[in-house]
Amino acid sequence: MTPGLTRVRRPGRSLTLTALTGIVLVYSLVPLLWLLVNATKSQPGLFSSFGLWFADDFALWDNVVETLRYDDGIFLRWLANTLLYVLAGAGGATLLATLGGYGLAKFDFVGRRAVFAIVIGAVAVPGTALAVPTFLMFSRLGLTNTPWAVIIPSLITPFGLYLMWVFAAEAIPDELLEAARCDGASELRTLFQICLPLLAPGIVTVLLFSMVATWNNYFLPLIMLKDPDWYPLTLGLDAWNAQAATVGGQPVFHLVITGSLLTILPLLAAFLLLQRYWQSGLAAGGVKE
Template sequence: MTTPTLDRLSERSSSWLAPRSSKLLTAAMSLFVIYSLLPLAWLTISSTKTMDSLFGSFGLWFDGPFALFQNIHDTFVYQDGIFLRWFGNTLLYVVLGAGGATALATLAGYGLAKFVFPGKRGVFAVVLGAIAVPGTALAVPTFLMFSQMGLTNTIWSIVIPSLISPFGLYLIWVYAVDSVPTELLEAARVDGAGELRTFFTISLRLLVPGVVTVALFSIVATWNNYFLPLIMLSDPNLFPLTIGLNQWNQQASGIGSEPVFNLVITGSLLTIVPIIIVFLYLQRYWQSGLSAGSVKQ
């Protein structure tokens, strides 16, 4: 490499501070984002259409009567308002499952990052090995075990397996190593504070961006859950949205079929709106977490 002259040097470093934006790059990335958002646009537009205008109209533009509010109304009253029930079930599973998973992963990740204890290597080995074990590979055996314990077709058959997030544990552990200074903990110990008290008053605050990230991923995972409720639940009153929507979708085929595609589409839209709001809301915390991570270096 050539030795840079003073002029080139200042030119280079200033180009790092305030680089020009590239049109080509922006155009390429715009295509990518269109690909990402296109199905969502289709869904939003289709939810304004009646069953009739869904067929035979261009998918990416409005057509026929504007039926969004009628569709939303129909979605909520169809089959005695079971959609609302599924919505409530999903919320319950998310609060108990994702909330519990975040709490357990935070405690354990912190414990692994900041303590030496007998059996620590074993915990590492087992838990990180578990990341490589497919969750769905466990679903069938878990079902068989739970059915012997009489837990299937109860909310616990969904909540208990959702409580464990090896990836969440891994994230918190990596995050806690750097973000909670060991000297700070030692100072608190010298002052005579108990470990739990130190955790809740000092460490937890420092872990917030990591915790929010784990919570976000746990919420998405629980909200998204399909395989587990599919095998565990047979009572439609316990279904989460994902299973319920697919059941509506399947009504279209078979004997005595009653297609309700407009309700499936509107129900899908209503299912993703809350999760997207949660995500966008948490994103602000999360961005600060990301930039904090980059400043730390």
């Protein structure tokens, strides 16, 4: 070894970790593969062929068309309802979490520690434990069986607020805020023109978490909604599945599977389109001056 040079030790590869990662990958992809393969089968083909392989007939396009047209196109209505709940609920939750996290991270006020304890306690409370009290409260207000019964509870995300609180405390230097104030910038201008670009990775993270939670929400709409015209996709597909399982019911299992495939496509597209904000945030935090 040359004197004065330090040998850099590269981390070794762990076969155990690689094997566990491979098992998790297979566990995650097999259900998606099963869904994709069975969405290409007709109703008879679902029960006459192996679940993880294609049938003789390739009926994906026919299944998609039938899913969109079945029952006077109710699937499109459920899709529009889900988009409404996501845009209003997840979008509003992200906005409130961003404003609240920024304020709690960068402004000192009386009761700040108490707010922190309340937020941490709220993160530990499961949403299902609050579903019945929320239903009773909304029932007295006359808001059940309306979109507000799904949108308003979705606006509260303690985990998103805590995440933005921690992220804003680390991503925004206090010196930057002091410099903006010395230059005469108002608090709103400082927030929207200086701080929001720095908070972009955290905002996207909270947005995706809220969007997935709202898109996949099942229990809250189940107890809040009775009118099928206001169902989200999760509740609508469950109604189709129950209809197909009923004795004498119309066999629509192939529509349930195709509808499930169509349901996850917007989420995949959202993750693919927004992942660059995560990468930019990781790259920005990986360099020290």
